[in-house]
Amino acid sequence: MNLTFSDEDRVFQRGVRDWFAANTPEVLRRKVESGQMLTRDEIVHWQRRLDEQGFLVVGWPKEHGGPGWTPTQRYLYDLERAAANAPVGLSMGVIMLGPVLMAFGSDAQKARYLPRIRRCEDWWCQGYSEPGAGSDLASLATTAVSDGDDYVINGSKIWTTYAHWATHMFCLVRTANTGKKQEGISFLLIEMDRPGIEVRPIVSIDGEHHLNQVFFTDLRVPRSNLVGQEGQGWEIAKYLLTHERTSIAGVAESKAAMANLLRSAAERRWAGTRLIDQPGMAARLARAEIDLTALEYTNLRVLSSTAAGKAPGPESSLLKLMGTAVQQTLSELALDIGAEQAWPWHPEGALAEAAHVHSMERYAFLRACTIYGGSDEVQKTVLAKSMLAGAAR
Ligand SMILES: Cc1cc2nc3c(=O)[nH]c(=O)nc-3n(C[C@H](O)[C@H](O)[C@H](O)COP(=O)(O)OP(=O)(O)OC[C@H]3O[C@@H](n4cnc5c(N)ncnc54)[C@H](O)[C@@H]3O)c2cc1C
Incomplete structure (x- = not known):
């Protein structure tokens, strides 16, 4: 099977190639080519540079700041970015949470968080796995108990990539213990600077610190941070995972x-x-x-x-x-x-x-x-x- 692209797509591809050739900093190019970890600052600066060019949220619809490219153009863009050894944008906010908020978030959540993800003002981490819930994610035990206008959260998340760099976490919590275990799960947004959060490093086999265990002790989070309905977390989690797996x-x-x-x-x-x-x-x-x-x-x-x-x-x-x-x-x-x-x-x-x-x-x-x-x-x-x-x- 031979792939053919239209003349318009080829022009687009050349434009992207030229931009990355002219704008990828040499130090980042070398790090990507040799598989070295980037610093937090390098990632944030690069992500903002991509956003200025309209090259960051390439899968988002135009109304939320996406470029309105066709899937073919997105594919060509990705090929050219990678071929230039230019770093990929951060996936947790752009690829995972963004589409979830567009599909399930309230208008207020979309208005607040989507522009901040785009400009890399917030750094999101993913709080799904727990010490007793990985493959069997629906067994998660971190509880969120309703108390006035807040949820009170207790429990622990593990393997949380970049939790030590994150300003926010999207998190699966248990709001009910009745019915099937999937039914009592909710999807909550958590600011990482709230009292009651402790982040402990886990150094992985490559000698680097990407991973963490995160502990919640009587952490209070406003109920307005709930995405979708209480108990809708499993549906949202599965929606997010298809985006995560495709990008991995x-x-x-x-x-x-x-x-x-x-x-x-x-x-x-x-x-x-x-x-x-x-x-x-x-x-x-x-x-x-x-x-x-x-x-x-x-x-x-x-x-x-x-x-x-x-x-x-x-x-x-x-x-x-x-x-x-x-x-x-x-x-x-x-x-x-x-x-x-x-x-x-x-x-x-x-x-x-x-x-x-x-x-x-x-x-x-x-x-x-x-x-x-x-x-x-x-x-x-x-x-x-x-x-x-x-x-x-
Ligand atoms: C580098 C790294 C980064 C990560 N980042 C994050 C993150 O940012 N946020 C987050 O929430 N999680 C993260 N994770 C966690 C990851 O999603 C879990 O490790 C994964 O889901 C597996 O869960 P587990 O480690 O508890 O292993 P387990 O579920 O205990 O599995 C152990 C083994 O048993 C096998 N197994 C389990 N159940 C079955 C079954 N039913 N049938 C057949 N085989 C089975 C598994 O395939 C595996 O080989 C990360 C993990 C790693 C390694």
């Missing part, structure tokens, strides 16, 4: 990583031969490209059904499953191609500029991508159920 697939990022790997494999030699010409390496690179191409076409199918007005459903599980497998394969190839450059014990600064200098950390962190956003086993169960339902119809 990271097709554009993987295409850019593949291009970087092919370039490196053509530059680096072993026993006098370019790595790309060695049969074992060539076969692995070819296999990875085939899997990536299959992923890309699956992504395009999902995009075209989204363009036809269909919300992403179980396809998002398929994308997450395939996309994260590809990410892990590419991170393994980066270790093997980078060889001595990829190992973290080189003398301080000696290889600071090398393309693969952070490959080991990235490889280690990406072991988690088949867990976060819902583990592989959970995605397979979603797919199996949808296939069985399809067969029964």
